[in-house]
Amino acid sequence: xxxxxxxxxxxxxxxxxxxxxLTVSISLLAILAGxxxxxxxxxxxxxxxxxxxxxxxxxxxxxxxxxxxVLVLASYYVSSAVGVNLDPFSAGVLALAIFCxxxxxxxxxxxxxxxxxxxxxxxxxxxxxxxxxxxxxLWPQALRQFLPAWVNTAAEMVKASTLLSVIxxxxxxxxxxxxxxxxFMSLQFYFFAGALYFVVNYGIERFGKYVERKTAVPS
Amino acid sequence: MNTTIRTGGMLAASVFLLLSTSAYxxxxxxxxxxxxxxLVLGTGSTNAPWHFKSADDKLQGFDVDMGxxxxxxxxxxxxxxxxxxxxxxxxxxxxxxxxVDMTCQFMTVTGERAQQVAFTVPYYREGVGLMMKGDSPYxxxxxxxxxxxxxxxxxxxxxxxxxxxxxxxxxxxxxQYDSVDLIYQALESGRSDAVATDQSSLAWYMAQxxxxxxxxxYGWNPQTYACAVKRGDQxxxxxxxxxxxxxxxxxxxxxxxxxxxxxxxxxxxxxEIGFPVEFK
Amino acid sequence: MGYTLNFAVVWRNFDRxxxxxxxxxxxAVVSILIGAAVGLAVAFAxxxxxRAASWPATAYVTLIRNxxxxxxVLFAYFALPQMGVRLDKIESFVAVLAIYSxxxxxxxxxxxxxxIPKGLTEAGLAIGLTPMQIRxxxxxxxxxxxxxxxxxxxxxxxxxxxxLAAAIAVPELTFQARKINVESFRVIETWIVASALYVATCAxxxxxxxxxxxxxxxxx
Numbered sequence: 001x002x003x004x005x006x007x008x009x010x011x012x013x014x015x016x017x018x019x020x021x022l023t024v025s026i027s028l029l030a031i032l033a034g035x036x037x038x039x040x041x042x043x044x045x046x047x048x049x050x051x052x053x054x055x056x057x058x059x060x061x062x063x064x065x066x067x068x069x070v071l072v073l074a075s076y077y078v079s080s081a082v083g084v085n086l087d088p089f090s091a092g093v094l095a096l097a098i099f100c101x102x103x104x105x106x107x108x109x110x111x112x113x114x115x116x117x118x119x120x121x122x123x124x125x126x127x128x129x130x131x132x133x134x135x136x137x138l139w140p141q142a143l144r145q146f147l148p149a150w151v152n153t154a155a156e157m158v159k160a161s162t163l164l165s166v167i168x169x170x171x172x173x174x175x176x177x178x179x180x181x182x183x184f185m186s187l188q189f190y191f192f193a194g195a196l197y198f199v200v201n202y203g204i205e206r207f208g209k210y211v212e213r214k215t216a217v218p219s
Numbered sequence: 220m221n222t223t224i225r226t227g228g229m230l231a232a233s234v235f236l237l238l239s240t241s242a243y244x245x246x247x248x249x250x251x252x253x254x255x256x257x258l259v260l261g262t263g264s265t266n267a268p269w270h271f272k273s274a275d276d277k278l279q280g281f282d283v284d285m286g287x288x289x290x291x292x293x294x295x296x297x298x299x300x301x302x303x304x305x306x307x308x309x310x311x312x313x314x315x316x317x318x319v320d321m322t323c324q325f326m327t328v329t330g331e332r333a334q335q336v337a338f339t340v341p342y343y344r345e346g347v348g349l350m351m352k353g354d355s356p357y358x359x360x361x362x363x364x365x366x367x368x369x370x371x372x373x374x375x376x377x378x379x380x381x382x383x384x385x386x387x388x389x390x391x392x393x394x395q396y397d398s399v400d401l402i403y404q405a406l407e408s409g410r411s412d413a414v415a416t417d418q419s420s421l422a423w424y425m426a427q428x429x430x431x432x433x434x435x436x437y438g439w440n441p442q443t444y445a446c447a448v449k450r451g452d453q454x455x456x457x458x459x460x461x462x463x464x465x466x467x468x469x470x471x472x473x474x475x476x477x478x479x480x481x482x483x484x485x486x487x488x489x490x491e492i493g494f495p496v497e498f499k
Numbered sequence: 500m501g502y503t504l505n506f507a508v509v510w511r512n513f514d515r516x517x518x519x520x521x522x523x524x525x526x527a528v529v530s531i532l533i534g535a536a537v538g539l540a541v542a543f544a545x546x547x548x549x550r551a552a553s554w555p556a557t558a559y560v561t562l563i564r565n566x567x568x569x570x571x572v573l574f575a576y577f578a579l580p581q582m583g584v585r586l587d588k589i590e591s592f593v594a595v596l597a598i599y600s601x602x603x604x605x606x607x608x609x610x611x612x613x614x615i616p617k618g619l620t621e622a623g624l625a626i627g628l629t630p631m632q633i634r635x636x637x638x639x640x641x642x643x644x645x646x647x648x649x650x651x652x653x654x655x656x657x658x659x660x661x662x663l664a665a666a667i668a669v670p671e672l673t674f675q676a677r678k679i680n681v682e683s684f685r686v687i688e689t690w691i692v693a694s695a696l697y698v699a700t701c702a703x704x705x706x707x708x709x710x711x712x713x714x715x716x717x718x719x
Contacts, residue, residue, distance in 0.1 A: 307681070308677075308680055308686050309686075311686065312686055312687060331508075373668075376674075376677060376678055376681055377678070377681050394588075394668040395668050395674075395678070396666070396667070396668055397665065397666065397677060401573075401666070401667075404573075404577050405577070407577075408576075408577045408578070408580050408581055409580055410576070410577070410580070
């Protein structure tokens with residue numbers, strides 16, 4: 001790296017930090033909202049009545065197959081079509097949360113269905129209601145099982161947040177592009193941004209591992 | 220404004236039906252903007268010298284100055300602007316869905332686009348030029364043309380990009396990228412032998428990187444840049460036109476020519492006094 | 500006057516979108532096949548008891564999975580030539596996507612490998628197979644069958660990642676869609692059609708994977 005890159009980096013430090021801050025807040029909001037919504041989707045997919053299951057199956061399949069960019073554009077423009085004028089930030093977070101919910105929904109369903117049926121039957125046999133069975137038997141096990149996949153999804157959300165640059169949200173990628181358009185040091189700044197994304201995602205991964213260890217069944 | 224949606228039914232169709240105010244019953248956007256107290260301008264933030272961020276994070280460039288001219292005409296203060304940063308893809312949808320009052324973002328006027336938005340009077344005439352590395356084996360345009368199909372040219376993505384390059388270099392291979400920095404990156408890393416893009420952008424880039432690049436000395440493909448507003452509001456279009464027109468020929472000429480000098484490095488002759496230039 | 504949808508431009512250029520889709524699929528198939536081979540080798544390395552094998556494998560998987568793929572794509576295309584490695588557009592993208600798939604599939608395979616009972620290896624050793632024979636003839640086939648469901652979602656997201664090739668001017672589906680956008684500005688219409696093509700292809704991939712899953716399922 002040549003010294004002029006470091007000069008430029010220093011000059012742009014506040015801009016980069018504000019972009020990083022926005023990327024982190026977008027990701028956090030989308031992951032939180034998406035996970036809550038995703039649990040609802042997952043439960044409906046697993047325990048819902050047939051028509052409910054069908055509706056949510058169509059929902060997850062369409063959302064998962066759609067490029068995130070399209071979801072972002074759709075949420076920004078559709079919101080104004082129906083009279084709710086979402087600003088780019090909210091529209092972007094909404095799109096990411098919806099995308100996240102479809103993935104979390106699938107993960108929750110997979111986790112719940114992987115639990116042998118015998119357990120539900122056993123729980124019924126000892127007189128637990130469905131609510132109790134779910135809360136004390138099924139959910140804790142499913143939670144452990146889907147943690148790794150959930151961490152993956154969270155890291156995906158961070159990467160997908162770059163697409164909000166298209167509707168003008170000044171997250172890390174757009175900030176980086178703004179800097180590049182001034183000094184034309186594309187590779188250096190793209191790699192620097194790449195390194196920052198790596199740090200954020202690596203942090204999520206370590207956090208996931210930590211929670212995994214904490215919740216592991218002692219063996 | 221919601222009548223179309225209600226009568227049309229809010230079912231599947233409404234998903235992408237983007238509504239707008241009807242021109243007949245409501246006041247002009249001019250009154251809305253005046254009442255609001257600031258202009259909402261759509262532009263980009265990643266293309267010098269048109270619209271980009273200064274080191275202290277302020278939006279600047281020739282497009283931005285066009286917006287400032289309109290704000291000055293509205294409020295006597297060029298800073299009364301709220302910027303909506305948008306990618307090139309978002310230019311038209313943001314106008315048709317009322318996210319912005321107007322867009323100034325090096326928008327080339329074409330017939331197809333003019334069916335979707337209303338263009339203002341032009342504020343710049345652009346042409347395409349070719350730039351090579353200073354140590355390029357090709358001396359100039361003639362050498363590039365003579366090299367035929369062994370030359371690769373990097374350009375900004377466009378449906379007509381290939382035809383545009385082939386008009387000047389009939390046999391050259393064309394690689395299209397979706398951002399300006401990548402077409403320069405392609406030249407820099409030897410992925411292409413020349414860059415074909417707006418002469419204004421090339422001039423700016425060469426001024427920022429003195430002695431590293433050379434102009435092939437050939438220009439072609441004229442295109443007009445204009446701001447755009449929503450269709451159907453003649454009053455507002457008229458106002459913006461007046462503001463831009465007077466910046467190029469009347470009382471705000473100093474504003475325009477100073478901006479022109481800053482971003483394109485050229486001095487403009489003031490409009491001739493006497494018979495109006497536009498009727499010559 | 501509201502915004503009315505007008506798909507005429509998109510239909511006029513529909514063959515270009517299809518060409519783009521074909522290229523996207525081609526890129527995905529080649530990269531994922533290479534990536535699966537890499538991923539399998541890396542997965543065995545990940546669970547190896549030798550640190551010399553497990554450590555580099557872990558580093559590879561961690562590094563690649565946490566980087567935005569766009570950065571890798573730009574690196575391979577623009578920075579590698581400056582270091583003397585010069586691949587053309589398609590080669591460099593396939594190389595990147597293969598490396599990327601390798602890391603993701605390695606994780607999927609690792610989870611599959613861990614679920615295979617140790618007894619099988621011991622049984623294999625008992626009947627005189629070498630460790631390599633045990634891996635290729637017993638463990639790998641069993642593991643592949645187990646991981647098919649999670650593989651299918653990985654493959655779908657890798658297929659969608661081919662859209663990043665647009666950044667280096669590979670004329671796949673996203674590139675073609677953008678190209679149509681740039682001139683016509685029928686952004687919404689073009690993306691609707693392009694994403695319908697993506698959704699349909701992903702649904703086909705998912706259906707195909709489920710079919711393979713059923714074919715290979717052990718009779719109960």
